[in-house]
Amino acid sequence: MSDLVEYPPGGEFPGKIGRTVHESSPAWPAPARAADGAPNVLFFVLDDVGYGQLGCFGGLIDTPNIDRVAAAGLRYANMHTTALCSPTRASILTGRNHHSSGVACIMELATGYPGYDGRMPFENGMLPEMLVPAGYNAFCLGKWHLSPSEENTAAGPFHRWPLGRGFERFYGFLGGETNQWYPDLTLDNSPMRAPRSPEEGYHLSEDLADQAIRLVLDAHVNAPEKPFFMYYATGCGHAPHHVAKEWADRYRGRFDDGWDAYRETVLARQKKMGLLPADAQLSPRDPDVPEWSTLSADERRLYARMMEVYAGFVTHADHHFGRLLDTLEQIGELDNTLIMIISDNGASAEGGATGSFNEMRFFNMVAESFEDNLAHIDDLGGPTSYNHYAWGWAWAGDTPFRRWKRETYRGGTTDPFVLAWPAGMTTRGEVRTQYAHAIDMVPTVLDAIGVRPPERIRGVPQTPLEGVSLASTFDAAGTPAQHVTQYFEMFGHRSIYHDGWRAVCPWPGPDFTTASRSGRSFGSPITPEVLEDLDRTGWELYRMRDDPTESRDVAADHPQILRDLVARWWAEAAKYKVLPLDGSAQARLATERPQTSKPRTRFVYYPGGSVVPAFAAPPVYNRAYSIEADVEIPAGGAEGVLLAQGGDAGGYSFYVKDGRLNFLYNYVGLDHFEVSSEDGALTEGHHLLRYEFEPTGDPDIPHGKGVPGRAQLYVDGALVGAAEFPYTTPLLFELEGLSCGSDFGAPAAEYTPPFAFTGTIHQVAVDLAGELISDDEADLRVLMARD
Known part of the structure; x- marks a missing residue:
């Protein structure tokens, strides 16, 4: 002893x-030591996956490993989220409502109010901050999207990155989406590049599983008795829907009957599984979605393939999640791991009515060409695509509910939730119908493992948890629900659940078609006069016991119940910092926010530095600018990238190839505009290589055209090449960052990345000159792509 x-x-x-x-x-x-036998905790968070998409929730996508967890535990048929990415993730990790944590919507649209500022308060501790002092390891994998976008550069500050919020290791991406073939990766607090190329077999879903397994094994071999908490947030199934062809081909023909048939089939499966009562009705047809039978043969073929790619994407992610489960089983830890699987919101309609081969076109207001999309049908999901399915599949993916992500009907807020802990519960393969919300996950973990919520974290007094524990439901199907009331709000779209009733006040309307008849659209502001009218006539009422799919509005039959629910919504809003109610979008976009650095018009980069996130790169859209590289050309010449941003879905590259200086501008993957020097312009020695762009006209942003302009190349001040660009990208290149001295991701030009410069680069400077011409509505479309 x-x-x-x-x-x-x-x-x-x-x-x-x-x-x-x-x-x-x-x-x-x-x-710090955990109690003997304390379980591991694993959160597997899916992105934009609807209630009716996973196999164990009646969906037609094969998810054998998620189904495996469900068979070992429970499926919660009545789990809810906030309807959007960042807000739900804040709820999952803190056990508090999203407005209580300042995360009213995505981080990029923060405003200067406590419920909206995107600066998650440290008095709302995260689960890793509670478990590490209790003797746990804490690992974060995948998508973060919980730090202010202004702070997501290598300059920090880092206190709201994962390692600043209690996690000990992080491997993933900080923003809302990333290219699955060429991701923007961060290791702990340092940006990094993917370890392999797509040609070498790289995909983010596999990489995340590799890293998760490594973290588990590294900890286990050194301290076998020490439990871990892992937050594993896959990028799947957020757009771009990237997956190798062989995974998509597994679904050949499976969706040829279309989204209407999908809904009918899935509803029947959900009833058979006990997820819905036998008399549940399918929610009404959405007027924004065309009937499958009215589409042409080519439309049906394209849209079916889009869904095949999405399904392959999800199955591929499930496969690699299964590798982690196999590892836990191999080391004897699977049964004593409390696993929770959830999606952050309903299925995404951000592909629009027709879907997209390159969603950067949608975000730049470039009209989608059905013919062009059809021509790329065999490229969907591959490294040259940036694709998203048509929103009919989002509607179908949220079966049996109405609507989708970003709206607080149940299609946006009711999500699949699987929980298993074989060593801590006797139940296997059952369904639970108690009302639950993402804020209940933290209280459930703490209750199950016997850890009290701390009163202080790093000396900061903590607010009370706002969720409730689900532990009483583990082995008792009939336990009364402890979560009795829950408000919802997203961009002014409101709802509230209380004791079996649900009231909804949709904004700008119950669907886009109806809203347009009133002259409203997404982002229309809610004025005091509009709000008064909404509270008087805009609320709908549904009785969940009889109508779980919100198909029959009974507001006229129960006016007092509705009035009580509306009053309760306002009380909850005041309690949880939902006010001031804000239905706007453009106004949020234009909000001035605190910045890490002062405004500047000159940006200087050096080779070997980290990739600069896309939203921190110089905003070269619709303005005059120059790029100047200070270089040394060795004897025999040099080649390679001087500066590049974006990729084959849109971007630019300033590079040397075949003895010529080149600048290639990739307009949303549709057109390539290029200017090159003549032979002999680059000689041995020191040179200043310069590209200048001078606008020659006005942009037509509503039609997807940025300013036209004159592109010019200079070597040591001498003009060596010029060209006219008829238009440019109005708003956003592909969401890859900027790199100096090489191209880290998908190439905008025709070379094989990284195509590192073989001479010496002293520095590359970007100077912005001229007045910026901006369009708030277009900017908004881009930012919403990141949720």
Whole structure:
């Protein structure tokens, strides 16, 4: 038996201190240790996956590993989220409502109010901040999207990145979406590049699983008895829907009957599984979605393939999640791992009515060409695509509910939730119908493992948890629901659940078609006069016991119940910092926010530095600008990239190839505009290589055209090439960052990345000149792509 004496850190020293060690006895501050047998905790968070898409929730996508977890535990048929990405993730990790954490919507649209500022308060501690002091490791994999976008560069500050919020290791991406073939990766607090190329077999879903397995094994071999908490947030199934062809081909023909038939089939499966009562109705046809039978043969063929690609994407992610489950089983930890699987919101309609081969066109207001999309049908999901399915599949993916992501009907807020803990519960493969919300996940974990919510974290007093534990439902199907009331709000779209009733006040309307008849669209502001009218006539009422799919509005039959629910919504809004109610979008976009650095018009980059996130790169759209590289050309010449941003879905590259200086501008993957120097312009020695762009006209942003302009190349001040660009990208290149000295991702030009420069680059400077011409509505479309 050890003679080691330990005492609580900060407590009174129990040993003895004499004049010498011969007269003294030692003691040690005790390390944090979890209780014997404490379970591991694993959150697997899916992105934009609807209630009716996973196999174990009646969906037609094969998810054998998620189904495996469901068979070992429970499916919660009545789990809810906030209807949007960042807000739900804030709820999952803090156990508080999203407005309570300042995350009313995505981080990029923060405004200066406590419920909206995107600066998650430290008095709302995250689960890793609670578990690490209790003796746990804490690992974060995949999507973060919980730090202000202004702080997501290598300059920080880092206190709201994963390692600043209690996680010990992080491998993933900080923003709302990333290219699955060429992701913007961060390791702990440092940007990094993917370890392989797509040609070498790289895909983010596989990489995340590799890293998750490595983190688990590294910890296990060194401290086998130490439990871990892992937050594993896959990029799947957020757009771009990227997956290798062989995975999509598994679904050949499976969706040829279309989204209407999909809904009918899935509803029947959900009833058979006990997820819905036998008399549940399918929610009404959405007027924004065309009937499958009215589409042409080519439309049906294209849209079916889009869904095949999405399904392959999800199945591929499930496969690699299964590798982590296999690892846990191999080391004897699977049964004693409390696993929770959830999606952050309903299926996404951001592909629009027709879907897209390159969603950057949609975000730049470039009209989609059905013919062009059809011509790329065999490229969907591959490294040259940036695709999203048609919104009919989002509607179908949320079966049996109405609507989708960003709206607070149940299609946006009711999501699949799977929970299993074989060592801690006896139930297997059952369904639970108790009302639940993402804020209940943290209280459930703490209750199950016997850890009390801390009163302070790093000296900061903590607010009470706002969710409730689901632990009482583990082995008792009939336990009364503890979560009785829950408000919802997203861009002014409101709803509230209370004791079996649900009231909804849709904004700008119950669907886009109806809203347009009133002259409203997404982002229309809610004025005091409009709000008064909405509270008087805009609320709908549904009785969940009889109508779980919100198909029959009974507001006229129960006016007092509706009035009570509306009053309760306002009380909850005041309590949880939902006010001031804000239905706008453009106004949020234009909000001035605190910045890490002062405004500037000159940006200087050096080779070997980290990739600069796309939203921190110089905004070269619709303005005059120059790029100047200070280089040394060795004997025999040089080639390679000087500066590049974006990729084959849109971007630019300033590079040297075949003895010529080149600038290639990729307009949303549709057109390539290029200017090149003549032979002999580049000689051995020191040179200033310069590209200048001078606008020659006005933009036509509503039609997807940025300013036309004159492109010019200079070597040591001498003009060596010129060309006219008829138009440019109005708003946003592909969401890859900027790199100096090489091209880290998908290439905008015709070379094989990274195509590193073989000479010496001293620096590359980007200077912005001229007045910026902007369009708030277009900007908004881009930012919403990141949720």
